[in-house]
Amino acid sequence: MDTILPAALVDAARRVVDANKAIGRRVTVAESCTGGLVAAAITEIPGSSDVLEAGFVTYSNDAKLELLNVSPDILETFGAVSIAVAWNMAQSALEMSGADVAVAITGVAGPGGGSEKKPVGTVVFARAEKGADPGHVVADRKDFGDLGRGGVRLQAALCALELLLPSPTDEPA
Numbered sequence: 001m002d003t004i005l006p007a008a009l010v011d012a013a014r015r016v017v018d019a020n021k022a023i024g025r026r027v028t029v030a031e032s033c034t035g036g037l038v039a040a041a042i043t044e045i046p047g048s049s050d051v052l053e054a055g056f057v058t059y060s061n062d063a064k065l066e067l068l069n070v071s072p073d074i075l076e077t078f079g080a081v082s083i084a085v086a087w088n089m090a091q092s093a094l095e096m097s098g099a100d101v102a103v104a105i106t107g108v109a110g111p112g113g114g115s116e117k118k119p120v121g122t123v124v125f126a127r128a129e130k131g132a133d134p135g136h137v138v139a140d141r142k143d144f145g146d147l148g149r150g151g152v153r154l155q156a157a158l159c160a161l162e163l164l165l166p167s168p169t170d171e172p173a
Contacts, residue, residue: 003044006154012161013041017051019166025100026053027164030068030093032080032106033123035059037157053099058089068092081106081118083139086126090139094128102128103163109152121145123156127163138163 003010020027029038029052039055042048056067061080064070070088078084089104107123114120126139144155 005041005044009037009041009154009157009161010044012158013048014045016042016161016164017045017048020051020101020164021047023166025051025166026098027051028054028056028093028097028099028102029160029164030056030058030089030102030104031160032057032059032064032089032104033109034105034153034157034160037153038103038105038160041157041161054093054097056089056093056096064089068096079118081108081122081124083124083126083137083141086124087128087137087139090126090128091134094130100130101164103160104128105156105160107152107156109149109156110146111149119143119146121147121152123152123159125156125159125163 031038036057042052058064058067061075065072068089069092070085074084074088086104086106090102093104094102104126108114108118108120110120121144124141142159144152
């Protein structure tokens with residue numbers, strides 16, 4: 001396959017497309033620091049249109065507010081790189097797209113923008129699923145360290161793709 005994306009990213013996206021296609025599940029992504037990299041990886045795979053419903057690239061705080069209806073109070077209280085914002089992004093992407101599962105990614109890719117509490121390489125993920133208990137938050141914060149901008153974005157995209165894989169309970173009997 002002729003691609004400019006790293007092989008590991010394409011392989012992960014292929015697993016996401018194949019596994020979700022097998023169970024008839026549609027996915028959506030809400031990306032900030034990855035800037036569309038997850039959606040790009042998925043669409044690199046033939047047949048991805050059977051799986052990918054939508055991709056939201058909401059890089060700025062204004063885009064998070066306007067395109068995903070992230071709560072201004074949540075954004076102001078916790079900051080863009082927080083479990084609260086990632087969870088709000090995932091829930092909104094799920095609702096707006098009508099997909100079965102949504103993953104959101106927000107973080108600090110660098111080289112600037114980090115702080116003592118959220119250094120470069122800090123990335124937060126959240127997954128929301130149709131019909132799931134909204135009180136059960138599926139989210140995680142990872143500290144990749146300063147791998148360089150491209151390295152942080154790649155690791156974040158790989159983690160997001162893993163979150164889009166169906167769990168054994170999602171598989172048909």
